[in-house]
Amino acid sequence: MSADTMGTRASIAADLRRLGVRRGxxxxxxxxLSALGWVCGGPVAVxxxxxxxxxxxxxxxxxxxxxxxxDPANWTNPPVPQEWWPVIRDEMPAFDxxxxxxxxxxxxxxxxxxxxGAQRSDHPHVSFAALGPAAEKIVAAHPxxxxxGENSPxxxxxxxxxxxxxxxVGYEANTSFHLAEYRLPDPPRQTMGAAVRTADGGQQWxxxxxxxxxxxxxxxLGQDFDRTGRVRTGQVAAASCRLMRQRDAVDFALPWLxxxxxxxxxxxxxxxxxxxxxxxLTST
Numbered sequence: 001m002s003a004d005t006m007g008t009r010a011s012i013a014a015d016l017r018r019l020g021v022r023r024g025x026x027x028x029x030x031x032x033l034s035a036l037g038w039v040c041g042g043p044v045a046v047x048x049x050x051x052x053x054x055x056x057x058x059x060x061x062x063x064x065x066x067x068x069x070x071d072p073a074n075w076t077n078p079p080v081p082q083e084w085w086p087v088i089r090d091e092m093p094a095f096d097x098x099x100x101x102x103x104x105x106x107x108x109x110x111x112x113x114x115x116x117g118a119q120r121s122d123h124p125h126v127s128f129a130a131l132g133p134a135a136e137k138i139v140a141a142h143p144x145x146x147x148x149g150e151n152s153p154x155x156x157x158x159x160x161x162x163x164x165x166x167x168x169v170g171y172e173a174n175t176s177f178h179l180a181e182y183r184l185p186d187p188p189r190q191t192m193g194a195a196v197r198t199a200d201g202g203q204q205w206x207x208x209x210x211x212x213x214x215x216x217x218x219x220x221l222g223q224d225f226d227r228t229g230r231v232r233t234g235q236v237a238a239a240s241c242r243l244m245r246q247r248d249a250v251d252f253a254l255p256w257l258x259x260x261x262x263x264x265x266x267x268x269x270x271x272x273x274x275x276x277x278x279x280x281l282t283s284t
Contacts, residue, residue, distance in 0.1 A: 007039040007237030012049035015236040019165075019243050021050075024057035026134055026162030028154075028176065028246065031062075031108040035168025037238030043111040046167075051131065059132030061157060062109040063175055064102035069095055069124050071193035071207070092195035094203040095124035102127075108167070121153055124194035126175075128153040134160060145208045148175065149182035157246055164246045168239030171222025176246050178213050180253035184261070188212040217260060225252050 021027060029050065033043055041048070050060050072080050072088045080088070093100070097120040102110050112118055113129040120129040121142035130138045130153070138156045148154050154176055157164075164176050171177070181187055190212040198204045225231060230248040234241055 005037050005238060007036050007045070009041060009045040009049045009052070012036070012039070012046060012237055013052045015234070016049060016053045016165075019234045019236065019241060020163075020232045021053045021165065021243065022058070022163060023053065023055045025054065026059045026061065026132075026138070026157055026160045027054055027165055028061040028063075028157050028162055029108070029112075029165045029167055030169050030173040030175065031106050031165075031167035032169050032239070033107050035239035036236065039237060043107045046108050047111050047115060054132065057133060059130055059134040059138065059162075060112060061128055061130045061135075061138055061153065061162070062112045063105050064109055064113045064120055064127045064129045065105055065125060066095060066100055066103050066127065067125060068103055069093075069100075069194045071191070074190070074192075089193065089195070089205040092203070092205070094195045094197040095122070095127075096197060097122050097127060102129075123147055123152075124196050125192070126152075144206070145210050146182065147210055148178040148213060149211070150179075152179075154179045158250060162246050164244050164249060166242040167236060168241060170219060171225075171242075172215055172218045174218060174222065174249065176249050177215070177218050177221060177253045178211075179250045180257055181211055181213055183250075183254050184257060217257075221253055221256050221260075224256060225249060228252060 027050070033039070033046065036046065039045055054060055069092055072085045102113055109129070112131060113120060115131055118129050118131050119135040119139050121127045121139035123142040123144065126147045127142065128139055138153045138160070142153060143151050146152060157176070158179060164174060166174060188211070189209050191207055192210050193205060193207040195203050196206050230244060232243045
């Protein structure tokens, strides 16, 4: 492997600056370490580079979702026998922000989650972790219903005018597009469930009704957003990356979804998929 294909903390930081990551800003990162090629120091070097570029006044945010802690009645990839459902609901370990690992979000996100000083929201499906001065404001009081809406970490990144970095992943991983779904009139809804901690440290299965989020058209949405000229593209190590202002992405997505999503009364909405591998919630 030639030297120009090796990523280091310093070279990745230089690439991020060139791409336009703002010092002192809020940055929501969706990532795939494998896309960067060989990195000296692996995910630790990548997180160090991100923090170097953001500086001490900046805040790094990552998704730390746990989609397996969901109602087995909705599992389709793969499904499980119906007779297992009550056992899973009774025995699923309760979500604990301090110890429950993220699932299918990538090793960079998991490294941020375990980083000294990281704070994590307490949603049993779609938690986020953050590092930096705005971390507490972003992750505190993550509501059970409205999980990716205005009062979620996504909504707080929007309020803070944060950036989104797709680090070696595509638009299907851009969770911020889900915030636009919450702004649609009368979006489809579904009943969800998860194991949560009780006050005495035990486990309780809870259910709630929320937006039936759907990332199946995010790649097409992203292609059209690219054409607006509001996306910066470039290489970070070996990875093709996109950087955008989150407000631009969400504000573009809302009219796009209104124009392209099927109207009410159409065939059933796809169900939550606990086997997502994209870095964003998905459906099947």
